[in-house]
Amino acid sequence: MSIQTRRNGRGKASSSELHDNPFIVQYKPPSGETEEERIRRIRKFQDAQRASKEIDEGLQEAKKLMERRRKALKLLLLGQAEAGKSTVLKNFQMAFTPAQFQRERVVWRTIIQLNLIHAVKMIIDVLSNPESPSSPSDSDSTLPPSPCLSNHRVNRKYRRLRLSLSPLLSVETNVNKIISNARVESQDLCVRAGGSWKSKLGFRDSGGGRRSSDTDYSSSVEDGAISDLTRMLEASSDDLTTLWADPEVRGMLASTGILINNHPGFFFLHDIARVTSATYEPTDSDILRARVRTIGVEEHHIICEGEGNKGSEFFIADVGGARNSRSSWIPYFDDAQAILFLAPLSFDQMLEEDRRVNRLEDTMIIWRGICSSALLAHCILIIFFNKKDILQHTLESGVPVSKYVPSYDGPNEVHAVTKYFKARFKSSLKKLSPKPRPFISYETSAVVRS
Numbered sequence: 001m002s003i004q005t006r007r008n009g010r011g012k013a014s015s016s017e018l019h020d021n022p023f024i025v026q027y028k029p030p031s032g033e034t035e036e037e038r039i040r041r042i043r044k045f046q047d048a049q050r051a052s053k054e055i056d057e058g059l060q061e062a063k064k065l066m067e068r069r070r071k072a073l074k075l076l077l078l079g080q081a082e083a084g085k086s087t088v089l090k091n092f093q094m095a096f097t098p099a100q101f102q103r104e105r106v107v108w109r110t111i112i113q114l115n116l117i118h119a120v121k122m123i124i125d126v127l128s129n130p131e132s133p134s135s136p137s138d139s140d141s142t143l144p145p146s147p148c149l150s151n152h153r154v155n156r157k158y159r160r161l162r163l164s165l166s167p168l169l170s171v172e173t174n175v176n177k178i179i180s181n182a183r184v185e186s187q188d189l190c191v192r193a194g195g196s197w198k199s200k201l202g203f204r205d206s207g208g209g210r211r212s213s214d215t216d217y218s219s220s221v222e223d224g225a226i227s228d229l230t231r232m233l234e235a236s237s238d239d240l241t242t243l244w245a246d247p248e249v250r251g252m253l254a255s256t257g258i259l260i261n262n263h264p265g266f267f268f269l270h271d272i273a274r275v276t277s278a279t280y281e282p283t284d285s286d287i288l289r290a291r292v293r294t295i296g297v298e299e300h301h302i303i304c305e306g307e308g309n310k311g312s313e314f315f316i317a318d319v320g321g322a323r324n325s326r327s328s329w330i331p332y333f334d335d336a337q338a339i340l341f342l343a344p345l346s347f348d349q350m351l352e353e354d355r356r357v358n359r360l361e362d363t364m365i366i367w368r369g370i371c372s373s374a375l376l377a378h379c380i381l382i383i384f385f386n387k388k389d390i391l392q393h394t395l396e397s398g399v400p401v402s403k404y405v406p407s408y409d410g411p412n413e414v415h416a417v418t419k420y421f422k423a424r425f426k427s428s429l430k431k432l433s434p435k436p437r438p439f440i441s442y443e444t445s446a447v448v449r450s
């Protein structure tokens with residue numbers, strides 16, 4: 001789309017080409033043109049030429065990107081909400097683009113602080129209202145409310161703690177508003193697909209680019225809220241430690257049926273002094289434990305940095321797994337070469353978006369849909385039986401698989417349970433796939449760095 005015409009063999013435009021070119025025609029000198037009009041016309045012509053050149057360069061860039069995209073491997077991460085898709089993506093980024101990931105650490109620090117405060121909020125809600133916990137219990141067991149809250153002394157103690165933590169909670173609300181999409185109802189921190197939430201948390205891409213004064217203003221508001229959060233957390237460290245160390249609090253959480261090991265923020269409660277310190281820098285393990293719910297589809301272009309595979313490229317699409325996000329997966333089916341399907345064997349858990357639906361049952365329904373899809377018939381399917389550590393913990397704590405899956409009559413032990421479900425997933429692929437495909441599976445704990 002260039003103003004310049006195609007050239008003849010000697011690098012000159014032919015007179016007929018010049019004559020026909022609508023851009024040239026538009027800027028032809030009219031008869032009786034004054035000197036002032038001539039200068040104005042030439043300036044306009046030069047502006048148009050500049051704009052055209054920019055469009056040409058943009059098109060060239062887009063063409064190059066499409067060509068690179070055509071050659072690169074395209075992966076699609078699928079699975080229900082909280083299956084671990086974004087965590088697997090972080091593993092890829094840590095392994096293949098460590099320098100880029102290093103620059104993002106600042107973002108994860110704030111997310112982890114918010115995750116920690118979210119867990120504290122959950123505890124406070126339970127303390128305030130033990131008979132109807134704000135977070136429904138994780139499993140479908142119905143346990144009686146805690147008896148310890150009837151005690152007045154205990155109530156007074158929690159009221160004081162809640163009061164002293166209230167400034168921290170209001171700062172958290174401010175930061176949440178900056179980065180989240182407030183319209184989405186969820187227990188978790190939600191972000192819209194795209195990198196803008198990361199830049200709000202201080203991540204500056206190496207590309208940089210000029211910032212307008214408006215951007216400078218909102219950045220300073222955001223930076224202010226984030227440093228308030230850090231300051232308030234440090235000031236609240238002792239209160240948080242007291243709250244978490246209290247055996248009555250633990251007892252009460254246990255009695256409401258909330259499985260604290262399954263909630264991201266609770267992991268950071270085991271390390272309050274470190275995470276609330278003003279100089280806190282998250283480790284890789286912390287970042288893998290951090291939780292941000294994906295809404296929509298985020299596509300990541302990975303250009304490997306390491307020696308062995310430097311310059312190799314692939315595209316990974318990370319999708320939101322909640323039920324109302326699943327229709328946004330379909331446009332990505334066309335292009336995908338391989339699907340990494342995350343299938344935690346959470347046999348005793350319910351979906352957050354519909355507490356009547358068992359998580360593992362839901363995962364199997366999604367898997368059957370993927371196996372039978374004609375659009376995905378050409379795709380390599382790889383299944384990750386993720387959250388193996390949680391499965392182990394659940395089984396060791398005595399939760400019987402047969403209570404949830406009556407057809408299971410094997411031992412209540414990780415190896416046997418995994419083998420049983422693996423066979424069911426494999427059989428669905430064999431039965432439903434439009435053409436034969438190998439069953440490729442791994443047992444993973446995505447929070448452990450590979």
Ligand SMILES: Nc1nc2c(ncn2[C@@H]2O[C@H](COP(=O)(O)OP(=O)(O)OP(=O)(O)O)[C@@H](O)[C@H]2O)c(=O)[nH]1
Nearest residue numbers: 082083084085086087264289291294321387445446
């Ligand atoms: N213990 C344990 N936690 C995990 C594992 N994999 C992921 N998690 C945690 O589970 C939470 C949810 O993981 P995500 O990767 O955000 O889940 P997702 O599939 O991207 O979820 P959506 O974005 O809502 O679709 C995070 O706090 C992770 O740290 C695992 O193997 N073991």
Ligand SMILES: [Mg+2]
Nearest residue numbers: 085086293294
């Ligand atoms: Mg996600």
